[in-house]
Amino acid sequence: MIIISEKNLQDFLEKTKKDFDFFDVGSQDGKPSFKKYFFPPEEEIFRLSDSRIGTAKVSKKFILFGLNLPQLEALTQLDEIMEKPNKDYFYFQRRKQSFVIGLVKEKIDVAPGGDIVLEDRGKGQYRVLVNTLKGKNLIKNYNNFFETVDEKKEKIPQIPEGSSLSEWSKSMRQILLDSELLANAVEWSHGHPIWDELAQKCLGCGICTYVCPLCHCFSIEDRVGLDDKCSRCRKWDACTLPNFSKIAGGHSFRPNLKERYYNWFYHKFVRAYREYGKSQCVGCGACKHNCPAKIDIQEVLSVILRDYRSNQ
Amino acid sequence: MIKDNNNKKPRVAIYDFTDCEGCEVKIVSLREKLLLLEKKVDIVNWRLGQERFESGPYDITIIEGTPITDYEIKLLKDLRENSKILIALGACAALAGIPAIMPEKDRKIWYEKIYSSQYHPKGVDALPLSAYVQVDFSIHGCPVDEDEIIRAIEDLLSGKTPRYHDYSVCFECKQAGNPCRITEENKPCLGPITQGGCKAICISGGSPCYGCFGIREEANIPALIKILEKITDKNEVERYLTMFHSRSKEINDHK
Known part of the structure; x- marks a missing residue:
């Protein structure tokens, strides 16, 4: 078993901060998700000038530190999404440049994502789970900070049972376990009065999609600059906004907030289940935490599930 | 929106009505980009920025400020007649903004307090440009953002209709x-x-x-x-x- 002490961890982080760009997401609880480090809110894809094409430069190597359990799961899922139907070049360029280090407070047998996961055992000790070759090499290069110990001979603090996640997250993750039921229920709910209620309440500001670690829709914008250079850039977009489902001539497939908000759920719980076998939600609570209208995704799903069950 | 004028640069006029002129200062503060812009368009009338006052018709007319007086309202209508594209620059032109902050019923009280009872107001009302003429696009803000000025003009020059941001x-x-x-x-x-x-x-x-x-x-x-x-x-x-x-x-x- 590989372990690292609290003091060595701090030294290791200080050292890596000198060698790489470093971003700590753990200290940004409830803030926009980590996805921006791989999929920025706005990025130039290419630039055309004097009949030459230049593609955007990719960042230098960086460390993304402190992802918790739902965030690690989300990253693994986002990788799957970005792989289909074709590998997203820009996303995976950044993924390649990154070392992702998770920090979890619960006992995990298998690392749900990231290159290295640190399991906080308390008493200043962390168990180190190596998940990828990249993670293995990182540890090898900084091996003076890590120790390999024999679990049977040495006393390593055991992690207490239970989870450090909030009660809300725990119950949301229970709901997510049966993603087939969720898919059927959400699909069935089209026309349910709850969507009228939500359309009254929802501001349509799009915050939920920006903070969601798994929302990944974007739009493409072409510009011809005053300097005659053309650029194509992609920008985060949100399915709750009116232009997202507009096509030529101004026709819109989802002409009102009710349809658009339903579609947000439909994509997460119905389409995602059909395409990937699971919901595009990890129960992190970012959407609920950041919603100015205090819409709680768990409450919405609970009502839908209750009514779906009693209608079967 | 602007088609090639036999390779002639589009003629642009920049006018202002009642306001603080802050949005026009934003055009000046485009700095190097203003020089680039000048290569693409011919600014033929701009009271604040240059000593050249050619009359219309104009390809693009950019108007800052709220039309308050009869003179401004008439000028606005004339400019609309003489412009292919009319752009509102900033909150005063696009929304009536700060000049419209005072409720109509309270105006008299403040005229007296500030200017004395001898004062004869020249203003008719504080309404956005769109209350009098068709506005093709509004560059929003108090003051406007430099990048948004550039975005609108780039779109017009490349033949696109500028679009409003639908995001919050x-x-x-x-x-x-x-x-x-x-x-x-x-x-x-x-x-x-x-x-x-x-x-x-x-x-x-x-x-x-x-x-x-x-x-x-x-x-x-x-x-x-x-x-x-x-x-x-x-x-x-x-x-x-x-x-x-x-x-x-x-x-x-x-x-």
């Missing part, structure tokens, strides 16, 4: 890493119903969003008013909604 200020506010005024600080904010493009500059600087970038397409205004009325009293909500929007139909329909 919240999008940019989240990128700026600000704590949310509504959910985290329990303070009022018009960000969720306001068009982005401002880079959330006010909120980043500790001020609320009063909506100077214009109301977003299909914004749920009544839902936000309900939320704001839980945070503060009705008068304060009214103050927020009338800072720039005392003449906005979208807002007034929900009061």
Whole structure:
């Protein structure tokens, strides 16, 4: 078993901060998700000038530190999404440049994502789970900070049972376990009065999609600059906004907030289940935490599930 | 929107009505980009920026400020007749903004207080340009953002119709890493119903969003008013909604 002490961890982080760009997401609880480090809110894809094409430069190597359990799961899922139907070049360029280090407070047998996961055992000790070759090499290069110990001979603090996640997250993750039921229920709910209620309440500001670690829709914008250079850039977009489902001539497939908000759920719980076998939600609570209208995704799903069950 | 004029540069005029001229200063502060812009268009009439006053017709006319007097209203109508494209620059032109802050019924009291009872007001009313003529596009803001001026002009020059941002200020506010005024600080904010493009500059600087970038397409205004009325009293909500929007139909329909 590989372990690292609290003091060595701090030294290791200080050292890596000198060698790489470093971003700590753990200290940004409830803030926009980590996805921006791989999929920025706005990025130039290419630039055309004097009949030459230049593609955007990719960042230098960086460390993304402190992802918790739902965030690690989300990253693994986002990788799957970005792989289909074709590998997203820009996303995976950044993924390649990154070392992702998770920090979890619960006992995990298998690392749900990231290159290295640190399991906080308390008493200043962390168990180190190596998940990828990249993670293995990182540890090898900084091996003076890590120790390999024999679990049977040495006393390593055991992690207490239970989870450090909030009660809300725990119950949301229970709901997510049966993603087939969720898919059927959400699909069935089209026309349910709850969507009228939500359309009254929802501001349509799009915050939920920006903070969601798994929302990944974007739009493409072409510009011809005053300097005659053309650029194509992609920008985060949100399915709750009116232009997202507009096509030529101004026709819109989802002409009102009710349809658009339903579609947000439909994509997460119905389409995602059909395409990937699971919901595009990890129960992190970012959407609920950041919603100015205090819409709680768990409450919405609970009502839908209750009514779906009693209608079967 | 602007087609090639036999390779001649589009003729541009920049006019101002009643306002602080801050948005025109924003054009000046484009600096190097203004020089680039001058290579693409021919600014033939711009009182603030140059000593050249050619008469119309113009390809693009950019108007800042609120038409207040009969003279300004007539000039606006003439400019519309003589312009292929008419652009409102800034909140005063696009929304009536600050000049319209005073409720009509209170004007008389303040005329007397400020200018004495001898004063004969020259102003007719404070309404946005769109109350008198068709406006092809509004570059929003108080003041406007340099990048938004460039975006609109780039689109026009490349033959596109400039589009309004349908996303909210919240999008940019989240990128700026600000704590949310509504959910985290329990303070009022018009960000969720306001068009982005401002880079959330006010909120980043500790001020609320009063909506100077214009109301977003299909914004749920009544839902936000309900939320704001839980945070503060009705008068304060009214103050927020009338800072720039005392003449906005979208807002007034929900009061």
